[in-house]
Amino acid sequence: MSSEPGTGAAAVDERRRSLPDRLRVDIFAVWPVAVMILIIVTTALRSSRYLTVFNFENILSQIAPLGIVTMGQAVLLISGGLDLSVGYNIALSSIVTGLLLEHGYPLWLAIAAGVGAATGVGFCNGVLVAQNRAHPFIITLGVSIFLFGLDTQLTGGAPVNDMKGLYTAFGGNLPAGFPFFGLPSLAIPFVIVVLLAFAFLRWTPLGRRAYAIGGNEEAAYLSGIPVKRTKIYLYTIMGAIVGLAGMCLAGEINEASFNLAQNFELESIACAVIGGTALFGGRGGAFRSLQGVALWGIVLNAIVFAGLSSNYQQMALGAIIVVAVMVTRAQR
Amino acid sequence: MQPENDRAIWRIYDKNGVKQAMFRFVRIGVALSVIVALAAVASAGKAPAQSQVKSKGTIAFLLSGPDLYYQDGLKGAEAAAAKLGYTVKAYPNPNISPSVELANVNNAIAQGSVAIDGYSVGLSTEDASINAAGKAGVPIFLMYGYSHKYLTKKDVVGFEQVNLVPYGVPLGTYMKSRVTGQVAVITGQLGRGDAEGYRTGFLNGLGCTGNTTAGNPTLSCAGGKIQYVSTETGHWLRPDAYKAMQDIIGKYPNLKGIFVENEDMAVGAHTALVAAHKDKQVFVVSQNGAPYGLAGVKAGWLKATDTCSPALEGLMSVRLIDGYINKSVQGGHLYYSHTVFVTKANMSKAVGWDFFNNKSLVSKYMQLPLVKAVSNPPK
Numbered sequence: 037m038s039s040e041p042g043t044g045a046a047a048v049d050e051r052r053r054s055l056p057d058r059l060r061v062d063i064f065a066v067w068p069v070a071v072m073i074l075i076i077v078t079t080a081l082r083s084s085r086y087l088t089v090f091n092f093e094n095i096l097s098q099i100a101p102l103g104i105v106t107m108g109q110a111v112l113l114i115s116g117g118l119d120l121s122v123g124y125n126i127a128l129s130s131i132v133t134g135l136l137l138e139h140g141y142p143l144w145l146a147i148a149a150g151v152g153a154a155t156g157v158g159f160c161n162g163v164l165v166a167q168n169r170a171h172p173f174i175i176t177l178g179v180s181i182f183l184f185g186l187d188t189q190l191t192g193g194a195p196v197n198d199m200k201g202l203y204t205a206f207g208g209n210l211p212a213g214f215p216f217f218g219l220p221s222l223a224i225p226f227v228i229v230v231l232l233a234f235a236f237l238r239w240t241p242l243g244r245r246a247y248a249i250g251g252n253e254e255a256a257y258l259s260g261i262p263v264k265r266t267k268i269y270l271y272t273i274m275g276a277i278v279g280l281a282g283m284c285l286a287g288e289i290n291e292a293s294f295n296l297a298q299n300f301e302l303e304s305i306a307c308a309v310i311g312g313t314a315l316f317g318g319r320g321g322a323f324r325s326l327q328g329v330a331l332w333g334i335v336l337n338a339i340v341f342a343g344l345s346s347n348y349q350q351m352a353l354g355a356i357i358v359v360a361v362m363v364t365r366a367q368r
Numbered sequence: 369m370q371p372e373n374d375r376a377i378w379r380i381y382d383k384n385g386v387k388q389a390m391f392r393f394v395r396i397g398v399a400l401s402v403i404v405a406l407a408a409v410a411s412a413g414k415a416p417a418q419s420q421v422k423s424k425g426t427i428a429f430l431l432s433g434p435d436l437y438y439q440d441g442l443k444g445a446e447a448a449a450a451k452l453g454y455t456v457k458a459y460p461n462p463n464i465s466p467s468v469e470l471a472n473v474n475n476a477i478a479q480g481s482v483a484i485d486g487y488s489v490g491l492s493t494e495d496a497s498i499n500a501a502g503k504a505g506v507p508i509f510l511m512y513g514y515s516h517k518y519l520t521k522k523d524v525v526g527f528e529q530v531n532l533v534p535y536g537v538p539l540g541t542y543m544k545s546r547v548t549g550q551v552a553v554i555t556g557q558l559g560r561g562d563a564e565g566y567r568t569g570f571l572n573g574l575g576c577t578g579n580t581t582a583g584n585p586t587l588s589c590a591g592g593k594i595q596y597v598s599t600e601t602g603h604w605l606r607p608d609a610y611k612a613m614q615d616i617i618g619k620y621p622n623l624k625g626i627f628v629e630n631e632d633m634a635v636g637a638h639t640a641l642v643a644a645h646k647d648k649q650v651f652v653v654s655q656n657g658a659p660y661g662l663a664g665v666k667a668g669w670l671k672a673t674d675t676c677s678p679a680l681e682g683l684m685s686v687r688l689i690d691g692y693i694n695k696s697v698q699g700g701h702l703y704y705s706h707t708v709f710v711t712k713a714n715m716s717k718a719v720g721w722d723f724f725n726n727k728s729l730v731s732k733y734m735q736l737p738l739v740k741a742v743s744n745p746p747k
Contacts, residue, residue: 083619090644091618097643098611184462188434195436195606195632197660208643220643289607290639294434296607340615343585345558346601 065312067363068327071356072334079338086341093209093220099333100222101126101285102303103326107233108277109304110325112172114237115246115270116253116317117165118305120176121157122278124183126297129154129282131187134196134292143201151279157183158275162268180301187294195293199286206287222284229277233322242269250317306353307332310360331356424453427689428476430469430486430497430510431460436658437678438487440721441511444682445485447724451734452690457481466493473497477504483525483689484508485682491515491561498524507692507699509685511678512562516747519700525692526701528685528739530676532565533572538709539627539653540573542672544590547651549624551589552598552616554609554637556629563629566655570627571596594625602633609633613640617650625651631661631673638669657710657718665712672711677719681705683730684739691738701741 080087105122112118119125133150137143161179165172199207206221216223237243245266248256257263281300286292305315311328313320335356339349427449429442442458449456457479459472469489476484477500484501487510488494494513501508502522514527543551553570556563564583571580576589576596587596598616602609609628613636617623623646628634634654641647647669654661657675664670684703691697710718723729 085619085621088618090621094614094618098614188462193434193436193439195660197635197663207639285607288639288643289610289636291606291635293606295605298605298607336611337615337618340600341619343598345599 065324066327068310068312068331068360072327072331075334075338079341083341086338089218091337093218095333095337096226097220097222097288098336099329100220100226101281101288101297102300102307102332103226103329104229104277104281104284105297105300105304106307106325106329107229107322108274110308110311110313110320110322111233111237111243111246112270112274113305113308113313113315114250114317114320115267116250117172117267117270118176119158119161119271119274119278120173120301121161121180121183122274122281122304123297123300124180124187124294125154125157125275125278126282126285126300127187127292127294128157128183128190129279130199130286130292130296131190131196131294133202133283134199134286135190137198137200137202138196147202147283150282151276154279154282155272155275158278159268159272161275162271165271166264166267184294191292191294193294195291197291199290199292202283202287203290206284207290222288225280225284229280230322230326233325237321242266246270247318250314250319252318303332306357309364310356312360312364314364315361328360423455425482426455426457426480427686428472428479428481428484428486429456429458430472430484430488431458432469432487432489433464434460434462436721437656440724441487441678441682443722443724444677444679445686446682447679447730448683448686448690448734451730452686454482454686454690456485456686459486461489464489466490466496469493470496470500473500477501477506481506482693485510485685485689487511488513494518507689509689509692511681511685514702514745516745519702519745521700523699525689525697525699526703526741528681528688528703528705530707531704532562533569535655535674535676535707536566536569536571536627537573539655539672539674540570540575542573542709542711543625543627543651543653544574544594546671547625548593550595550597550620550622551625551627552585552596552600552620552623553583554600554602554612554616554626554628554633556602556604556633558601566629567599567627597623602628602636604630604633606632606636609636610640613637614644617641617644617646621646623650625653628652628654630654631656631658631664631670634664634670634673635660638664657708658721662710662715662718662720665710665715668712672709674707674709675718676705676707677721677723679721679724680719680733683724683733687734687738697738698741702745703739703741706739 129150132153133146136146136149161176164175210217210219210221245261248261249263249266253263285296307328308325309315310331311324313325335352336349339352429445431438431442446456459476461468461472466489473484484506488497491513494510498508498518498521505523507523507525509525510527512529514529518524553567555567558564567583568580571583574589574594576587578587583599585596585598589596597620600612600616602612626637628637631654634652638652641650652670653672654670655674657673661673665673688697692699708717
């Protein structure tokens with residue numbers, strides 16, 4: 037939203053703008069919300085089953101793992117980076133956890149190892165991106181292909197079918213006695229990650245550095261920002277977020293496999309961009325990206341209620357991405 | 369100014385050019401490690417071939433994807449090949465890429481394979497693969513992807529796959545006598561023909577009236593006792609089927625039955641039903657007979673499944689190739705896979721996916737009569 041930080045120059049420009057200009061900016065910023073409302077109203081008029089708590093719980097549980105990854109991806113995009121290895125890194129974290137659970141290791145150790153493995157991959161991504169002039173696109177693509185082979189080798193193509201305590205935690209709704217009783221369990225880590233991402237970008241030095249590096253890396257370097265170190269930190273944080281998403285997704289589906297999170301890398305980038313996070317850095321935020329994720333989930337669900345085939349889902353999502361890029365360009 | 373930025377993290381190297389030298393050293397070290405690792409992998413891959421001195425030749429196996437189905441198909445082929453005196457070399461295609469498949473076929477030919485076996489990634493790709501094999505005079509046998517036009521091509525041994533529509537029929541018939549109300553389908557990937565074929569068979573078994581080939585909901589079935597209300601796509605994947613099940617149950621909260629086109633997706637659908645507290649309400653049937661599917665039948669949540677062992681398909685494919693090479697089997701035929709419809713009552717009749725770990729079972733299936741060619745293959 038408009039309350040989220042942009043570059044320093046953009047903030048100054050914001051104060052100088054006239055009221056009509058400011059309103060125009062706000063319309064650009066909240067267009068996903070407007071589209072969401074339109075879709076919800078239209079679908080509700082067509083189907084009496086649409087506006088139910090159960091259906092919106094479904095949407096929430098469907099977008100939660102993707103939303104968690106999108107928060108990390110948004111931070112990287114703001115810093116001018118991206119991570120194409122998230123899909124198979126999620127799979128790696130789930131596989132490590134699943135295999136340890138299968139061999140009787142305690143839950144805490146299995147989770148620590150799974151999240152640790154994903155964080156380690158994030159650290160490696162950070163070091164490789166920071167130390168090379170190659171674009172993170174190709175670096176993380178290479179890591180993704182490596183992880184695909186590793187995931188398949190670890191499992192032999194077969195899924196791990198019982199995530200034990202992880203399924204108990206994330207495989208349903210919050211039980212009676214818990215706050216927000218009845219909501220999908222995945223909502224809790226999702227909301228926490230969104231709030232943390234917002235606070236991180238707004239109030240921490242590392243978050244502010246991400247904007248500075250994404251806005252102009254050379255200028256950031258010359259002003260004394262430790263660019264390489266910041267990138268390593270950001271990719272490592274991304275790895276930890278991916279590990280958490282892996283736990284959530286594996287717990288929800290009760291499975292660990294190499295194809296657990298297929299397409300998450302591109303979907304998370306798309307969601308962040310739909311929400312208004314700039315593809316090449318410097319602008320964006322956690323709540324903006326949240327709008328993108330919510331729109332994504334609502335469109336997919338609405339097309340099911342419209343009785344259209346999944347091919348239309350792909351067509352609609354593709355169109356939304358194109359519109360999002362055009363709106364972002366117009367906003368500039 | 370410049371050294372201030374990243375000095376803290378890299379200060380160990382930050383003296384008089386030592387940093388540059390150290391990085392160069394590290395890079396050379398990494399590069400050498402990668403080369404050594406690749407060499408080790410390559411030599412490990414060659415070892416079995418060198419140890420098979422009296423092999424009748426190498427059968428190339430196109431492994432189109434890392435899924436368990438294909439992996440077990442390969443292991444079934446290896447088990448048969450070991451008995452018949454061949455070696456099997458797998459040509460992996462983990463990203464299911466048409467260009468990689470053609471490259472694999474050409475590499476297999478260049479490396480002197482006596483035959484090509486396995487799975488093609490799609491109908492368009494197998495045309496190129498079959499043509500390349502035929503041009504080189506190398507017999508080729510494919511599991512799935514049957515098209516009548518290929519049966520007359522040179523050196524096509526044949527195709528083996530389940531009979532798509534009849535495979536789904538017993539599942540529909542079984543559900544028809546046990547369910548009243550709304551029924552839905554979670555398909556694999558529509559557009560290749562197999563997913564549509566399974567659904568048509570299921571709807572026919574369910575006694576639906578109307579165009580069951582198109583399969584568009586809604587249809588009235590079993591004399592109006594059942595309504596087929598929805599088809600959603602699970603892309604053959606468990607997580608996608610989980611979401612599809614959520615969507616279906618959100619739209620049709622009184623759903624009574626679901627046909628899921630493989631058990632990996634069925635596990636995802638069942639997990640979603642449990643999360644929605646609808647698992648007791650919805651009658652689930654599926655197909656394939658994977659280990660986790662049979663576990664579902666045993667546990668009771670999966671009411672029935674039509675089973676087909678990829679390992680047995682792989683074993684039969686090598687036996688048919690051997691027969692073609694020995695001229696005891698004619699080329700250009702379609703073969704239907706061995707399938708068994710199972711419920712909790714007759715689970716032991718299913719052919720396991722992993723029988724290749726048991727020598728006596730391998731011997732048993734090697735002694736089965738060869739599958740018979742379909743006399744009038746569909747055009």
